[in-house]
Amino acid sequence: MPLDASDLGAIWLTVKLASLTTLILLVLGTPIAWWLARTRSWLRGPVGAVVALPLVLPPTVIGFYLLIALGPHGWLGQATQALGLGSVVFSFTGLVIGSVIYSMPFVVQPLQNAFGAIGQRPLEVAATLRASPWDTFVHVVLPLARPGFVTASILGFAHTVGEFGVVLMIGGNIPDKTRVVSVQIFDHVEAMEYSQAHWLAGAMLVFSFLVLLLLYAGRRGKAGWS
Amino acid sequence: MTGSIVARLELARDDFTLDVDLLLPGRGISALFGHSGSGKTSCLRCLAGLERAASAYIEINGEVWEDSASGYFQAPHLRPVGYVFQEASLFPHLSVRSNLEFGWRRIAPGERKVSLDQACQLLGIGHLLARRPATLSGGEAQRVGIARALLSSPRLLLMDEPLAALDGPRKREILPYLERLHDELEIPLVYVSHAQDEVARLADHLVLLEQGQAVASGPIGETLARLDLSLAQGEDAGVVFEGLVVGHDPHYDLLDLRLPGSSAPLLRIAHPAHVMGSTLRVKVQARDVSLALAADSASSILNRLPVRVRESRPADNPAHVLVSLDAGGNALLARITRYSADQLGLHPGQALFAQIKSVALLG
Numbered sequence: 001m002p003l004d005a006s007d008l009g010a011i012w013l014t015v016k017l018a019s020l021t022t023l024i025l026l027v028l029g030t031p032i033a034w035w036l037a038r039t040r041s042w043l044r045g046p047v048g049a050v051v052a053l054p055l056v057l058p059p060t061v062i063g064f065y066l067l068i069a070l071g072p073h074g075w076l077g078q079a080t081q082a083l084g085l086g087s088v089v090f091s092f093t094g095l096v097i098g099s100v101i102y103s104m105p106f107v108v109q110p111l112q113n114a115f116g117a118i119g120q121r122p123l124e125v126a127a128t129l130r131a132s133p134w135d136t137f138v139h140v141v142l143p144l145a146r147p148g149f150v151t152a153s154i155l156g157f158a159h160t161v162g163e164f165g166v167v168l169m170i171g172g173n174i175p176d177k178t179r180v181v182s183v184q185i186f187d188h189v190e191a192m193e194y195s196q197a198h199w200l201a202g203a204m205l206v207f208s209f210l211v212l213l214l215l216y217a218g219r220r221g222k223a224g225w226s
Numbered sequence: 227m228t229g230s231i232v233a234r235l236e237l238a239r240d241d242f243t244l245d246v247d248l249l250l251p252g253r254g255i256s257a258l259f260g261h262s263g264s265g266k267t268s269c270l271r272c273l274a275g276l277e278r279a280a281s282a283y284i285e286i287n288g289e290v291w292e293d294s295a296s297g298y299f300q301a302p303h304l305r306p307v308g309y310v311f312q313e314a315s316l317f318p319h320l321s322v323r324s325n326l327e328f329g330w331r332r333i334a335p336g337e338r339k340v341s342l343d344q345a346c347q348l349l350g351i352g353h354l355l356a357r358r359p360a361t362l363s364g365g366e367a368q369r370v371g372i373a374r375a376l377l378s379s380p381r382l383l384l385m386d387e388p389l390a391a392l393d394g395p396r397k398r399e400i401l402p403y404l405e406r407l408h409d410e411l412e413i414p415l416v417y418v419s420h421a422q423d424e425v426a427r428l429a430d431h432l433v434l435l436e437q438g439q440a441v442a443s444g445p446i447g448e449t450l451a452r453l454d455l456s457l458a459q460g461e462d463a464g465v466v467f468e469g470l471v472v473g474h475d476p477h478y479d480l481l482d483l484r485l486p487g488s489s490a491p492l493l494r495i496a497h498p499a500h501v502m503g504s505t506l507r508v509k510v511q512a513r514d515v516s517l518a519l520a521a522d523s524a525s526s527i528l529n530r531l532p533v534r535v536r537e538s539r540p541a542d543n544p545a546h547v548l549v550s551l552d553a554g555g556n557a558l559l560a561r562i563t564r565y566s567a568d569q570l571g572l573h574p575g576q577a578l579f580a581q582i583k584s585v586a587l588l589g
Contacts, residue, residue: 095295121315124276127311128309129329129378143319 002199009176010184010200017092017180018160021099025107025156026149033111034137052105057076059102063169066098070170095171095178099160106155114148115141151215158211161204229287231256231382231414235272236281244268244279244438250431252287255415257410257425257446259457260435266418270384273416274309275302286382287414289438308375308413310385314367316359329378338379345373348410349403365396369403376411383407383415389424391557399437404428422462426450426509427588435484446479451557453550458559459542464511465559466588467493471506480528483508487555491531495585501524505589512548514583517570521579529582534557535574538567547572551580 003011036048054062069076070089080088088094117142125138142149164182171178173187180201188197229252237244244265250256271277273284275292278299284292285348291300308329326342347354349369359367368388375383388404389397401424407415408428419425425432425446432449434442434457442455450457451465469483472492481497483506493508500506509515521530533551541548547567551558558580570578 120315121311122317124302125309125311125315125317126328127276127372128274128305128307130303130332131328132301132303135332140317144317146319 002196004196005111005136006175006179007184007196007200010179010181011203013176013178014161014180017095017099017109018157020105021103021160022153022156024096024100025103026153029104029107029152029156033108034115034141036108037115051108054102055105059163059165060169063098063104063166066094066101066166066170070094070097084168090172090174090176090178092171095167095180098166098170100164102163102166103156103159107152108157110148110151110155111145114118114145114151117148118144132226147218150218151174154211154215162208230255230579231273231287231416232283233269233273234281234283235269235279236278237268237272237277242438246435246438246440248433248440248443250416250433250443251414253412253414254430255417255428255523256431256433257429258416258418258433258435259420259425259429261420263437264435265438266420267386267434268438270309270386270416273382274307274384275300275305278311285494289381302564304528306379306381308378308380308383310372310375310383310388312387312391314359314362314364314371315369316362316367316374318359320359321355321361322351322357322362325356325359325370326374326377329374333379333442338377340376340379342377345377348376348406349373349461363396364392365399368392368396372400372403372407375586376407380413383411383413384418385415386418387420388417389421390419401427422457422460426462426464427507448557451550451559453537453539453548453559458512458548459583462511463559463561464509464514465557466507466509467556468491468505469508471500471502471504472512473502481506485556491554493531493582493585494528495587496528497587498540507561509583509586509588510558510582511586512559512561515551515558515562516581516583517549517560517562517566518552518579518581519570522581525581527581527583529585531558531580531582533578533580535572535576535578537573537574540564551578553580 020144032051067089068074071077072087077087080086088097122140122144123136126140133140162182167178167180167183173179173183181204185197185200188200231250231252233248235244235246242263246269256270260266268277272279272282282292282294290298292298292306317328320369326345326516330338349372351366351369351373354362354366354370355562362370372388389400405428417428429446432444432446433440434455442449443453446466452458467485471481472484473482476499479496479498480494481500483493483495485493495508531553533553536550536552538547538549541561545563546561547564549560549562549572551560560580
């Protein structure tokens with residue numbers, strides 16, 4: 001077996017982290033994307049820019065600020081302590097919070113594009129057919145935006161799997177708690193265990209390629225709004 | 227007011243102001259006619275609540291839907307309207323059947339006045355139920371769109387140029403269905419169009435919109451015949467009549483139509499026998515009407531009506547004049563040369579004979 005127990009633990013932790021992050025992002029990102037796609041408020045620009053920040057910032061910068069904010073003296077850290085959650089730095093919860101922020105644009109932007117592409121007309125049609133706004137969202141917007149949700153989920157998951165800097169900054173390197181695959185590879189390389197690094201790195205490469213293949217192959221022949 | 231549609235709307239956009247005070251009959255087809263940018267679609271959208279006017283009062287057959295004075299605005303999904311858009315706008319993720327049932331499912335069973343079977347039969351779409359919208363032709367899709375609107379049992383039907391996106395043959399495919407709606411449904415229909423032929427064929431009441439103002443509103447026959455409106459100037463200018471079928475000459479295959487009004491004359495048109503007592507809508511174009519001092523029977527002209535001159539006005543070119551005539555209580559328009567008018571010594575009150583070269587049967 002080329003992968004040892006700590007490798008498998010890292011893979012399992014990575015899958016758990018990416019799944020949970022994607023799920024949270026779909027829940028949080030949907031209203032944000034809907035608002036961004038439809039609002040005419042001046043806040044649209046600033047909010048859009050904040051959501052997109054992780055696209056351009058070095059992960060270490062995000063990780064650094066999160067570390068400060070979530071730390072025992074940071075405002076978020078004070079809040080989690082006041083709520084009795086203790087400190088979330090160097091814990092799986094901290095990783096999830098960091099990942100959610102880090103992968104936010106990869107979920108919000110496909111959703112925003114999908115919502116934008118639907119346009120005003122289907123919503124108006126639904127309203128003239130007695131559907132309330134919520135009814136319209138569930139029965140018209142969500143089905144029409146399905147390709148956007150698929151893209152958002154794949155990108156959110158894959159991008160979380162690929163993170164390194166943020167994890168290292170706020171998660172550290174604790175086996176089965178915060179040591180994800182990318183960190184594990186770093187450890188192997190540090191320890192000159194190139195063969196094990198090869199296996200994990202190769203697995204990541206194949207996984208990433210398959211994900212993107214799925215994404216681009218699935219883009220063809222989508223039914224549009226007529 | 228019961229039995230009518232009241233819409234007072236004031237709406238200002240960057241490049242456009244709408245300011246209308248409409249009173250439309252609570253049944254039949256009312257057409258909002260005008261060029262693009264005249265505000266007809268905005269009127270319709272305000273009626274449906276899709277657009278909110280700065281100042282608005284909307285009352286449909288006694289029910290107030292919007293009253294900005296008291297801050298009342300009924301949300302669009304709470305208004306019992308059926309809206310047909312220019313493009314069919316079917317939901318692409320649903321089958322034709324699910325599209326049709328979308329509104330139908332969302333109203334209380336007790337309020338469903340139209341069944342799926344009825345709507346399918348009325349619009350000839352029963353064979354399309356299992357299809358996806360993407361596989362329908364433009365005409366089929368629009369028929370489904372109309373049926374979908376009907377199935378929500380609206381108390382007001384709104385149609386925004388439902389034929390404008392279709393080519394000639396597809397238009398001719400749908401027009402008969404719209405006429406059936408007119409004949410078989412009790413629901414008032416407000417129909418937006420910039421096509422004079424559609425309006426002449428379908429409308430009972432005509433509102434002429436120009437730059438956000440309603441410059442005329444009245445029964446179709448009278449409004450089309452008004453010389454002070456731009457309608458009388460066009461190439462297609464003419465009047466429409468609802469003719470009562472009163473006889474048929476089987477030898478020559480000519481149908482006799484009596485125009486409305488007690489002393490109204492008969493029109494004869496080349497047409498096979500038709501149900502006696504039914505009405506047919508016919509159009510007489512101004513350019514097909516010539517005037518004579520005497521009833522000259524020695525010509526191939528079939529219809530010769532005694533008329534009285536109401537007034538005349540210059541046409542849009544210096545060679546012609548437009549003459550408004552009274553034919554037994556029915557308005558008739560003639561477009562003749564200014565030379566002929568002078569030869570006839572045309573003046574208001576003058577008794578003449580109108581020779582009608584052709585009468586077009588609408589629908």
